[in-house]
Amino acid sequence: MSKKVADVIVEVLESAGVERCYGIVGDTLNRIAESITESHIEWITMRHEEAGAFAASAEAQLTGGLVACAGSCGPGSLHFINGLYDGHRNRAPVILIASQLIRKDLGFQSVQEVDFKKVYGECSVYCDMIYSSDQARRKTVAACQAALTKRGVAVLIVPADVSREDAVDELPFSVHVSKPVIRPNDEELDRIAAILNTGGNITIYGGSGCMGAHAEIMATASRLNAPIARTSRAKDALQPDNPYDIGMTGLIGNEAGYKAVLQCDTLLLLGADFAWSQFYPSKARIVQIDIDSDHIGRRHPVEVGVVGDIKDTLAALLPRLVQHESTEFRDTLVMRYLDGERAAREHARPGYHSGLSGIHVTELIDTYAAEDTLFACDDGTPVVWALRHMRANGKRRFFASLLHGTMASGMASAIGLQKCQPGRQVIALCGDGGFSMLLGDLLTIVQQQLPIKVVVFNNGKLGFVEIEQKAEGMLNTFTHLQNPDFGDVAKAVGLWGRRVDKAEDIEAAVVDWLAQPGPALLDVKVNAMELVMPPFVALEPAIGMALYTAKAVLHGKGGEVWEMMTENFI
Template sequence: RLAAPVAHTTRAKEFIEPDMPNNVGMTGILGNRAGMEAMGDCDLLLCLGSDFAYTQFYPGKAKIVQLDIDPTRLGRRAPIDLGLAGDVGDTIDALLPRLVPREPGKHLDRALKAYAEDLKGYLDSAEEPDPSLIHPQHLTELLDRFAAKDAIFTADGGSPMVWLLRHLSANGERRFLTSLLHGTMANAYPQALGIQESYPERQVIAMCGDGGMTMLMGDLLTLVQEKLPVKLLVYNNASLGFVEMEQRVEGMLDAFTELHNPDFGAMARAIGMEGMRVDSATELDGAVRDWLAVPGPALLDVKVNRMELVMPPKIEPAQVGSTALFGVKAVLNGRADEVVSLMRDNFLR
């Protein structure tokens, strides 16, 4: 009715994305540029049933109206001009007859154009010119293409969650569950077990990091014993594990040597379930198809690019400068291991 852009949070993806013509994508650190800029450029922000936590992504000058069924959430993330406690659906039904329909304007047109560019950028990042280097975006695009239309996806906190949110398409039937508010690691695998037990006829896919998989390898036995047809996809970038780091600058490069994860596919086969391993992009298409077609539990271990950047929709110069300044101070203070940890967490995951 307002001809306004609609930006959504991570948890609203599956509900807003399928059939909302004014959708301009996600906002926040995991979101896309169009969603972020639509909020940043607005005169009035209607925050509907959302407890959006990233304060730095709220508009600086716009008026903010927040509607939530829990009054304790009103204004706790950013200052608001009007707070309303109530049910979103009932409130909108009462409000719509009072609103005069508006024609789409430059704000919506600009946001929709930017969103189309964001989506194209996601597709471009999934192209695979080098068969020896598998980008996780490419793997996730294949998963999106071959997974069932009503599949249920879970993803570990970290980069698998980013690939789910950015590269899996919501169609109104698929469901998505990530850690988000809980903020835990290694959540995809146990979530998938419970979901598959509850929905035995649905395809359930867990997008696991190699760290998440190594934390819970014992439950592979549960999959076999309970005959749960969960499909486990391991984004094996060999970047999470126990690494000896020396307290000196000379030891920094040693910290980035590849960790020696086991062959998860071979390990799965050893305990009685289907297990596959892929190291080349030329094998990936067929492997994803075969893995999803297995009638019982199956694990696909894919060696993905370990230096993949997970970038926010916009990087401010001050953020780069502060990170560099911290690095210099840490090295001078003999805290090189903290620099390594910061770089891995923020740039190399």
């Protein structure tokens, strides 16, 4: 059989390092799917394309390599959009093979016709269609290279009739990935050093761009006697082996991180694009270092902003920094952070209040999980509990939709993590809303025989949404969820499953759940009134909570108010 365009596409994907492709087959994708069966690329059949995008994205974030997903025309490839939007924001090198109608049917509003270039243009680093067989190799190479070098999603649109055409001789285009050293020039480094050397109370605020620069950041913090606050995405990079750690600022942060950033006189921003301007200091001198020039000064005005890789930049900056003497600012904040962590654990212990605390469940999982576990977290309370109360030790990794903020990424991401790391423990921390949104891919876990451990924090509602409504003075509106026993659901589809609703049973259940050799699901009925407490009480949410309380009492929900108060404030 003669070589087809589909074979060329798959050949380039293999050469670019693709090991897996997540998707659902369909008519316009059939020739490419056939070519994949003859390659070394593993095809993973999903139950929903969105879950496939989350899986591919998580694998790409963990390995740094290129991962593929593929779909049929129209709704098939369209279903990837939310997961790929999330992956693109997380700088995941993913390529989507979006198969398309045959060329003669395009432009006539044909059945299942979708203009993928318009749809994916905003959430990709490359998006183009192969119009003829003599473009196949060149455009596939361009897509792969863009995904790998620009760190994002590439979309390659392939009409079905093009994929079936005979391949033609093309120039031997191939994928090239370079890793240059990027740092500011000497004059810029001298300007930064002059500011830091004269600073008094200096805070380092690091983001996900700090990954791989641990030693240089610790040395800088030691030289400046600076506490290190971090964004939610910097947990893996900055929490392990860090005596200067003071946690996060922002709405899901803590008091120490919040005050460290607002009360410093000099702020060193490292690889952080933290979006909420109200959490930046109003009078401090701010120095920003980031690999992405678009990030410089876009959230808050900075005095000096430079482009550079954090590791290489700090290595060049360190010899220019003088040793600071006073440790009072740093030590006070570190102690405040540790005291806050102890208080949170005390508040969550069994018997302190009624019901099962989500914090306590999270801490138990943290205690009994393996030292190199990969955690995939749903947006909402599960990711907040994980970020606040689980240990990053340099071996573990945490994955969540912290930039896109979508529901349902937890279990789907765990599929991609487990496929590329079959020997490691993978745990999905799910909310009941997020888990049920893509519930069908529980069947993918069974079909692929993946030993993923899923825990559902089941509070019977869209918990984070309800907190937002209370802060606005609203009664609970459309947040209630009528859930089945998810443990029984798991058993019905072939997993180990169990529900726990008593505090005295939870520790043994967690141990048993994690000890299962195959996939297992633990459905935990957590306290529905446990809130995510911010690091401060702002006037507007406080007024909103007071309005909610008044409305709830007037509507005969005084018991709910009392339960909320006793669980979180008394």
